[in-house]
Amino acid sequence: MRQRSLIAITAALAAGALTLTACGSRDDNGGGSDSGNGDTTVVIGVDAPLTGDLSALGLGIKNSVDLATKIANKEKYVEGVTFKIEALDDQGQASVGQQNATKLVANKDVLGVVGPLNSSVGESMQKVFDTAKLVEVSPANTNPALTQGVNWAKEKERPYKSYFRTATTDAIQGPFAAQYVFNDAKKKKVFVIDDKKTYGAGLAATFTAEFKKLGGQVVGTEHINPESKDFSAVATKVKNSGADVVYYGGEYPQAGPLSKQIKEAGAKIPLVGGDGIYSADFIKLAGAAGTGDLATSVGAPVESLPSAKEFVANYKAEGYKEAYEAYGGYSYDSAWAIIEAVKKVVEDNDGKLPDDARAKVVDAMQDVSFDGVTGKVSFDEFGDATNKQLTVYTVKGGDWATVKSGTFTG
Amino acid sequence: MNELPQQLVNGLLLGSMYGLVAIGYTMVYGIVQLINFAHGEIFMVGAFGAITVHLYVLPDGTSMWIALPLMLIGAMIASVLVAIGAERFAYRPLRGAPRLAPLITAIGLSLALQQAVWAFYPEAKSKLAFPQIEGGPFSIGGATIQTGDIFLIVAAPISMAFLAYFVMRTRTGRGMQATAQDPDTAKLMGVNTDRIIVIAFALGAVFAAVGGVASGLKYGQIDFKMGFILGLKAFTAAVLGGIGNIYGAMIGGVVLGVVETLATAYIADIPGLDQFGSQSWAEVWAFILLILVLLFRPQGLLGERVADRA
Numbered sequence: 001m002r003q004r005s006l007i008a009i010t011a012a013l014a015a016g017a018l019t020l021t022a023c024g025s026r027d028d029n030g031g032g033s034d035s036g037n038g039d040t041t042v043v044i045g046v047d048a049p050l051t052g053d054l055s056a057l058g059l060g061i062k063n064s065v066d067l068a069t070k071i072a073n074k075e076k077y078v079e080g081v082t083f084k085i086e087a088l089d090d091q092g093q094a095s096v097g098q099q100n101a102t103k104l105v106a107n108k109d110v111l112g113v114v115g116p117l118n119s120s121v122g123e124s125m126q127k128v129f130d131t132a133k134l135v136e137v138s139p140a141n142t143n144p145a146l147t148q149g150v151n152w153a154k155e156k157e158r159p160y161k162s163y164f165r166t167a168t169t170d171a172i173q174g175p176f177a178a179q180y181v182f183n184d185a186k187k188k189k190v191f192v193i194d195d196k197k198t199y200g201a202g203l204a205a206t207f208t209a210e211f212k213k214l215g216g217q218v219v220g221t222e223h224i225n226p227e228s229k230d231f232s233a234v235a236t237k238v239k240n241s242g243a244d245v246v247y248y249g250g251e252y253p254q255a256g257p258l259s260k261q262i263k264e265a266g267a268k269i270p271l272v273g274g275d276g277i278y279s280a281d282f283i284k285l286a287g288a289a290g291t292g293d294l295a296t297s298v299g300a301p302v303e304s305l306p307s308a309k310e311f312v313a314n315y316k317a318e319g320y321k322e323a324y325e326a327y328g329g330y331s332y333d334s335a336w337a338i339i340e341a342v343k344k345v346v347e348d349n350d351g352k353l354p355d356d357a358r359a360k361v362v363d364a365m366q367d368v369s370f371d372g373v374t375g376k377v378s379f380d381e382f383g384d385a386t387n388k389q390l391t392v393y394t395v396k397g398g399d400w401a402t403v404k405s406g407t408f409t410g
Numbered sequence: 411m412n413e414l415p416q417q418l419v420n421g422l423l424l425g426s427m428y429g430l431v432a433i434g435y436t437m438v439y440g441i442v443q444l445i446n447f448a449h450g451e452i453f454m455v456g457a458f459g460a461i462t463v464h465l466y467v468l469p470d471g472t473s474m475w476i477a478l479p480l481m482l483i484g485a486m487i488a489s490v491l492v493a494i495g496a497e498r499f500a501y502r503p504l505r506g507a508p509r510l511a512p513l514i515t516a517i518g519l520s521l522a523l524q525q526a527v528w529a530f531y532p533e534a535k536s537k538l539a540f541p542q543i544e545g546g547p548f549s550i551g552g553a554t555i556q557t558g559d560i561f562l563i564v565a566a567p568i569s570m571a572f573l574a575y576f577v578m579r580t581r582t583g584r585g586m587q588a589t590a591q592d593p594d595t596a597k598l599m600g601v602n603t604d605r606i607i608v609i610a611f612a613l614g615a616v617f618a619a620v621g622g623v624a625s626g627l628k629y630g631q632i633d634f635k636m637g638f639i640l641g642l643k644a645f646t647a648a649v650l651g652g653i654g655n656i657y658g659a660m661i662g663g664v665v666l667g668v669v670e671t672l673a674t675a676y677i678a679d680i681p682g683l684d685q686f687g688s689q690s691w692a693e694v695w696a697f698i699l700l701i702l703v704l705l706f707r708p709q710g711l712l713g714e715r716v717a718d719r720a
Contacts, residue, residue, distance in 0.1 A: 051528070053633075055536050196690055223688035227639055229629050232420035233674035234689050240413045253537065257629055264547060264556050265416070284539050285631055 047115035060325030068335035097121035112338030119143035139330035174206025191243035195250035204249030235265035256285020333372035425667020430621035431644035432659035434614025450641015456622030459488025493615035540626035652710025
């Protein structure tokens with residue numbers, strides 16, 4: 001009997017341990033608030049997953065923001081202001097992201113935040129920033145509800161005035177993928193899988209709606225558990241469904257093994273995903289099975305844009321250890337948008353930071369407009385990027401190759 | 411097309427992996443009544459031991475047929491060293507303490523090992539690609555088996571047979587059975603129980619290492635968190651099969667794996683249950699089964715054969 005109660009206690013502790021690992025924070029203090037040589041220091045906060053599964057994308061974001069501040073400091077872009085970054089790690093978890101948001105709000109020198117990567121994390125941070133009137137620009141959040149409210153499909157209403165993003169939304173990305181798959185790739189039978197997260201489920205839903213509208217057939221749906229990596233049962237279902245394409249709403253840590261296991265099960269059909277799988281790590285995890293898989297990503301490929309040449313060169317020159325990945329250009333533009341807004345606020349106030357700088361930066365952000373790495377950067381009345389370009393990529397010879405760039409027209 | 415054979419194979423493979431790790435839980439529990447929560451991490455360390463051999467010891471481009479045995483040995487060395495170290499420095503000082511103390515220690519050790527690998531192993535902050543065996547999949551009946559899974563199919567039964575032989579036929583194995591039954595009397599009969607306990611930890615680690623290599627080959631990737639969820643599943647498998655019973659661990663693992671797979675495959679086809687059928691619900695069904703088994707057979711599936719406890 002005693003042994004059985006021990007097992008019960010153990011089970012309870014195990015559940016506790018699960019929760020604990022989810023709360024642990026590994027902070028990376030990327031800069032303090034001390035100011036040098038008489039200048040005012042303005043800190044740009046960065047929140048992204050710097051460790052764990054999604055760290056490849058997160059570190060790319062952090063480095064790109066760092067680069068933007070360095071360039072601004074070097075050029076003395078805003079007279080009398082030195083920019084610094086404070087990078088916090090959210091591990092891709094909403095609870096950690098919210099704690100980070102509180103921390104950034106508490107630091108008086110923070111006038112803007114770039115991040116986060118995950119829509120679910122963005123959801124948890126918005127309110128904290130909005131109450132503090134601190135501007136937040138996400139380079140990667142694509143869930144439409146973040147800017148257009150939960151009922152975005154019927155009635156658009158902006159929930160938070162301080163939230164902006166340089167990324168395109170899933171309301172565009174999902175249908176864009178559906179049109180490509182149906183019209184260009186000529187696939188008519190799809191199996192839709194998602195990971196039940198804000199981003200993945202949202203993307204899968206917008207894809208499904210458009211694909212059905214075009215006349216395609218959804219032969220099966222499945223939700224996977226992102227903690228798992230054995231998808232063999234799902235893969236067998238995909239094979240027997242007779243689908244000629246798989247759409248996955250989710251991120252690369254699961255998409256890689258999923259693609260591999262679907263091909264191993266004998267279904268030689270491409271897996272299509274959103275910007276969440278557009279990472280070099282997807283190819284690493286999927287292995288040879290990933291060849292032919294497709295991903296849509298926001299914007300045009302950074303390498304192909306004339307406006308991005310300088311960014312790519314500067315990034316190389318700084319010698320960052322990690323690649324800038326899918327969101328590098330957007331992160332740079334997000335940071336630069338904050339720098340532009342700060343510049344306007346400072347110039348309007350005779351070269352000094354006003355006392356209510358945060359609120360002023362939020363207002364200035366609405367009218368920011370400049371030529372960034374990814375093209376023209378400006379925001380519409382919801383805080384969404386006005387640049388609605390998307391690109392389809394495919395895995396070819398162990399790398400992502402551009403298939404088609406375009407603008408979604410509805 | 412009938413997908414049942416394939417789904418059974420999927421479940422069997424997953425379950426064999428649970429079983430390999432569950433043996434470590436059950437053996438240590440059978441002898442010292444300790445639930446060694448760090449055992450999932452021993453599994454993870456094994457996989458990292460194997461990849462260390464591949465990345466840093468063997469020259470690039472070594473054929474997997476030569477590399478695999480060496481990687482397996484590397485995995486076993488890493489796992490066994492960590493397991494023995496854990497026993498010596500974390501559990502032995504607490505041998506006489508109330509049961510909760512070593513249990514908490516085990517959970518602490520589990521987190522410590524995860525974080526140590528995260529912090530100190532080069533590039534362990536993201537997933538590491540595990541080398542794969544070349545060659546296409548094999549078709550048997552209605553089911554396809556991947557090359558990487560062959561290792562698991564061969565290794566799991568061999569490990570079981572070896573363990574059964576060891577426990578039943580060798581002197582040390584009989585010593586283990588004696589210690590499990592009654593440590594004090596075993597000591598009086600001249601069994602060195604401290605040594606037996608170390609051997610139990612080491613043996614559990616060897617199987618965890620085999621499981622770690624199998625996991626790397628099967629999924630093509632390893633990471634510092636891989637042992638945590640798998641450890642919980644293996645513990646569940648051990649309880650399901652009857653904790654303390656080595657055959658129970660293997661059977662519990664296979665049952666758990668098959669139930670998870672079949673739940674993913676078929677629950678959605680039952681009218682009215684379609685939204686509970688996706689893979690994200692598979693674990694819920696597995697735990698419902700566990701609750702049912704524990705309600706009607708609290709000792710687990712094979713829990714009664716106390717004499718075999720080892």
